[in-house]
Amino acid sequence: MAELAIELTGVNKYFGEVHANKNISFAVAKGSIHGIIGENGAGKSTLMSILYGYYQADSGSIRLNGQEVRIRNSHDAIARGIGMVHQHFMLVDTFTVLENIVLGAEQGVALKQSLQAARDHLAALNRDYGLQVDPDAIVGELGVGEQQRVEILKALYRGADVLILDEPTAVLTPQEADDLFRILRLLKAQGKTVLLITHKLREVLDITDAVTVMRAGEIVGNVVTADVGKEDLADLMVGRKVNLQLDKAPARLGKTVLQVSNLSLTDARGVKLLDDVSFELHAGEIVGIAGVSGNGQSELLEILSGMREASAGSVRYNGTELTTLQTREPKAAAYRRLGIAHVPEDRSREGLVKDFSTFENAILGYHDDPAIQRGLLFNRKAIIERCRRFISEFDVRPANAFRRSGLFSGGNQQKVILAREIDSDPQLMLIGQPTRGVDIGAIEFIHKRLMALRNAGKALLLVSVELDEILALSDRIIVMNAGRVSGELPAAQATATELGLLMGGHK
Amino acid sequence: MSQPSNLPRWATLWLMPVLNLFAALLVSGLVITLIGEDPVECLQLMINGAFGYPEGIGYTLFYTTSFIFTGLAVAAAFHAGLFNIGGEGQMYLAGLGVTLVCLGLDFLPGWVVIPLALLASMVFGAAWAFIPGYLQAKRGSHIVVTTIMFNFIASALMTWLLVDKLIMPGSQTPATRLFAESAWIPMLHELAANLGVELPQTPLNATFFLALLALVLFYLMVWRSHWGYTLRTVGLNEKAARYAGMPVSKVIIVAMCFSGALAGLAAVNELLGSTHRMNLAFTNGIGFVGIAVALMGRNHPFGILLSALLFGALTQGGLDLSFEKPAITHEMIILTQGLIILFCGALENLFQTPLALAFKQMTKR
Ligand SMILES: Nc1ncnc2c1ncn2[C@@H]1O[C@H](COP(=O)(O)OP(=O)(O)OP(=O)(O)O)[C@@H](O)[C@H]1O
Ligand SMILES: [Mg+2]
Numbered sequence: 001m002a003e004l005a006i007e008l009t010g011v012n013k014y015f016g017e018v019h020a021n022k023n024i025s026f027a028v029a030k031g032s033i034h035g036i037i038g039e040n041g042a043g044k045s046t047l048m049s050i051l052y053g054y055y056q057a058d059s060g061s062i063r064l065n066g067q068e069v070r071i072r073n074s075h076d077a078i079a080r081g082i083g084m085v086h087q088h089f090m091l092v093d094t095f096t097v098l099e100n101i102v103l104g105a106e107q108g109v110a111l112k113q114s115l116q117a118a119r120d121h122l123a124a125l126n127r128d129y130g131l132q133v134d135p136d137a138i139v140g141e142l143g144v145g146e147q148q149r150v151e152i153l154k155a156l157y158r159g160a161d162v163l164i165l166d167e168p169t170a171v172l173t174p175q176e177a178d179d180l181f182r183i184l185r186l187l188k189a190q191g192k193t194v195l196l197i198t199h200k201l202r203e204v205l206d207i208t209d210a211v212t213v214m215r216a217g218e219i220v221g222n223v224v225t226a227d228v229g230k231e232d233l234a235d236l237m238v239g240r241k242v243n244l245q246l247d248k249a250p251a252r253l254g255k256t257v258l259q260v261s262n263l264s265l266t267d268a269r270g271v272k273l274l275d276d277v278s279f280e281l282h283a284g285e286i287v288g289i290a291g292v293s294g295n296g297q298s299e300l301l302e303i304l305s306g307m308r309e310a311s312a313g314s315v316r317y318n319g320t321e322l323t324t325l326q327t328r329e330p331k332a333a334a335y336r337r338l339g340i341a342h343v344p345e346d347r348s349r350e351g352l353v354k355d356f357s358t359f360e361n362a363i364l365g366y367h368d369d370p371a372i373q374r375g376l377l378f379n380r381k382a383i384i385e386r387c388r389r390f391i392s393e394f395d396v397r398p399a400n401a402f403r404r405s406g407l408f409s410g411g412n413q414q415k416v417i418l419a420r421e422i423d424s425d426p427q428l429m430l431i432g433q434p435t436r437g438v439d440i441g442a443i444e445f446i447h448k449r450l451m452a453l454r455n456a457g458k459a460l461l462l463v464s465v466e467l468d469e470i471l472a473l474s475d476r477i478i479v480m481n482a483g484r485v486s487g488e489l490p491a492a493q494a495t496a497t498e499l500g501l502l503m504g505g506h507k
Numbered sequence: 508m509s510q511p512s513n514l515p516r517w518a519t520l521w522l523m524p525v526l527n528l529f530a531a532l533l534v535s536g537l538v539i540t541l542i543g544e545d546p547v548e549c550l551q552l553m554i555n556g557a558f559g560y561p562e563g564i565g566y567t568l569f570y571t572t573s574f575i576f577t578g579l580a581v582a583a584a585f586h587a588g589l590f591n592i593g594g595e596g597q598m599y600l601a602g603l604g605v606t607l608v609c610l611g612l613d614f615l616p617g618w619v620v621i622p623l624a625l626l627a628s629m630v631f632g633a634a635w636a637f638i639p640g641y642l643q644a645k646r647g648s649h650i651v652v653t654t655i656m657f658n659f660i661a662s663a664l665m666t667w668l669l670v671d672k673l674i675m676p677g678s679q680t681p682a683t684r685l686f687a688e689s690a691w692i693p694m695l696h697e698l699a700a701n702l703g704v705e706l707p708q709t710p711l712n713a714t715f716f717l718a719l720l721a722l723v724l725f726y727l728m729v730w731r732s733h734w735g736y737t738l739r740t741v742g743l744n745e746k747a748a749r750y751a752g753m754p755v756s757k758v759i760i761v762a763m764c765f766s767g768a769l770a771g772l773a774a775v776n777e778l779l780g781s782t783h784r785m786n787l788a789f790t791n792g793i794g795f796v797g798i799a800v801a802l803m804g805r806n807h808p809f810g811i812l813l814s815a816l817l818f819g820a821l822t823q824g825g826l827d828l829s830f831e832k833p834a835i836t837h838e839m840i841i842l843t844q845g846l847i848i849l850f851c852g853a854l855e856n857l858f859q860t861p862l863a864l865a866f867k868q869m870t871k872r
Contacts, residue, residue, distance in 0.1 A: 333752025350750040365751040377731045
């Protein structure tokens with residue numbers, strides 16, 4: 001058997017009454033890419049945080065290269081050659097790549113000398129792993145994919161032999177993800193060990209050597225990737241048969257709900273973020289907006305939900321012109337009252353208040369609802385009841401309405417937001433990245449709910465960077481590139497290749 | 508990023524503040540030892556001064572009343588994500604409102620003047636807080652800076668008014684004439700006397716009950732009402748507030764007015780409850796102590812009640828102590844207050860890591 005880089009035995013971790021890691025034991029072979037998959041809240045991030053010294057295990061032992069170690073904090077972890085690429089990058093935007101990498105690892109007194117030494121070292125790393133990062137670029141001006149590479153470089157610079165990546169592809173475009181995997185393969189070829197958390201089974205099958213499957217804090221399977229298929233993994237993860245194929249009944253189109261004409265948005269610097277965008281959306285239809293992130297989709301959602309003003313153009317919703325609508329309250333509130341619900345792209349920063357209890361987040365945006373007022377005060381019981389209903393209908397785990405939202409895993413936060421927006425019985429539903437960072441079982445569930453909404457005659461506008469998701473849900477697909485509509489086609493005729501070309505602005 | 512704590516809730520809420528307080532007292536004790544006094548004896552004198560006899564208790568509760576109002580004022584702004592340092596100035600201006608009503612209308616019966624004076628205190632306090640609130644919401648001027656500046660402006664304005672305009676004709680001290688008795692808020696010993704109970708004469712007055720009521724109303728408004736919900740959403744996550752369609756600027760301005768009105772009520776306790784005239788020094792740092800009270804009370808009415816009581820006791824016990832021990836000056840009391848603020852505010856999490864470790868050891872066994 002191959003040498004072991006990491007060996008965990010009997011690791012347990014509690015958060016209050018939540019048993020986040022139950023008696024975890026598993027091993028990772030040196031020089032391999034090891035995948036970790038599991039539902040939202042299964043305990044993957046917690047386990048990796050223990051390995052990286054961010055949390056302390058309540059019991060159990062960790063062996064690195066056959067030696068028992070105690071990792072008290074991330075300094076310990078780095079000293080022992082464990083590097084972590086966080087999902088939210090820990091970089092200083094105004095520093096150059098070089099400065100960011102040296103930050104906290106300065107050698108010697110003279111910063112200048114240490115910068116020169118670092119530059120040489122960096123050039124070598126860049127060459128060895130094909131990272132192609134310009135050391136003098138300002139980090140804030142880099143794209144997400146490049147920033148991620150800076151994080152990887154930073155870990156390698158500190159001498160990491162084991163690299164942990166927590167959902168690295170959640171924020172990447174398919175092309176960027178391919179680049180990342182090329183780098184990971186090179187790392188593996190050089191004898192590094194990679195731990196990869198992801199919700200995308202295709203990636204797991206593509207790149208890993210072995211997979212550990214977690215469910216509800218426990219390990220439910222350790223398999224060699226070559227021996228399994230997508231369905232096996234999905235079933236193992238969820239503990240039941242998962243239907244990856246969505247039933248799509250033919251759409252029964254109703255009246256036109258939304259008519260966007262010649263919409264443009266110019267920012268303060270004169271850059272056109274949206275350029276002459278026009279399309280229609282009918283009741284009983286899902287229109288998917290495909291595109292590499294940052295090509296105007298976010299701005300479009302912001303305008304349609306009333307959070308931002310367009311520079312020019314018109315938006316008609318059920319016969320009402322929205323751009324010139326006069327309201328006393330902020331537009332976002334007025335639009336919601338008209339029946340436009342919005343699941344924002346950035347759920348944790350916009351869609352909810354992390355420090356609120358879940359029942360408080362269950363009414364965000366609908367806090368005016370007369371059903372939850374009682375005289376001058378809130379009808380607390382009605383709010384909690386509503387939240388409990390969301391929790392049971394959407395299978396939010398743990399089922400605790402009083403728990404702070406920030407303590408829930410990403411997928412469970414998303415379920416609360418979706419439940420809230422669907423429950424408002426909207427005419428038009430704007431959805432940004434509904435399943436970003438959400439597990440397979442929950443994706444299946446969320447997709448079914450969205451499909452049911454469409455079959456009930458609602459109009460849905462879906463923005464997603466996942467082509468699979470767009471293809472599975474949409475009736476019609478609009479592709480955006482550089483703020484313009486670069487193509488529109490019925491989903492039935494669309495192929496991934498064709499969409500890819502349109503997204504790149506070709507054709 | 509700091510390590511998330513694994514402490515049980517009760518430990519964060521109760522044990523940590525008590526430990527912090529204890530540490531502050533310990534350091535104060537050290538200083539007292541250094542100047543050659545016996546810290547244990549001093550502590551005894553202080554506790555006795557604050558709670559040991561009916562008159563002391565009366566004074567303690569009188570100070571507590573004002574601190575509750577200024578503490579709530581800081582907390583109100585805090586929940587909207589604002590740090591209102593201007594309680595002192597808002598209280599000052601509120602005093603002007605009270606004074607104008609009383610000087611002009613105190614020929615009217617109490618049930619007319621007193622409500623009017625209460626209203627004036629809130630309106631003037633709110634107005635003084637409105638301007639920094641407006642500047643923050645619409646112009647982006649930082650609230651901390653503007654409220655501090657407004658303290659200075661208030662102080663200069665009041666000095667001018669008292670010395671030049673409102674001073675009692677023929678008097679040398681910058682103070683107004685005594686308000687007519689109809690405008691005085693009933694003292695507790697008077698109320699008790701009506702019921703046949705004899706209490707010692709202290710400035711403790713009916714405003715105390717208003718403060719208790721304010722605590723309850725504050726809780727209901729902030730945690731149980733639509734208005735408080737918007738307030739807290741804006742304070743915790745402005746982006747989410749915009750997403751939810753909340754009028755963020757308006758919420759900020761209204762929160763500041765609410766805060767200023769609460770600070771203003773402290774002026775009622777002092778002017779209508781105790782001195783019955785306005786003088787230059789009536790605010791006496793009460794607005795600033797409110798910051799410490801809110802910090803220590805974790806911006807929650809129940810915590811504010813306890814910490815206002817602590818600071819009330821410290822003020823009264825400290826005064827008694829400095830009578831008994833000439834070596835312990837007023838400055839020493841301020842030092843102790845400062846230490847409490849330091850340990851409970853700035854060094855709030857000093858004991859978190861050791862406590863977390865201790866808990867872990869205990870649960871392992
Ligand atoms: N700091 C914390 N305090 C309390 N509970 C926590 C904390 N961090 C995580 N949990 C809980 O522990 C469990 C495991 O969470 P974890 O983040 O490890 O899940 P995950 O597998 O990474 O999920 P996801 O796929 O959604 O990222 C969840 O129930 C979560 O709510
Ligand atoms: Mg996770």
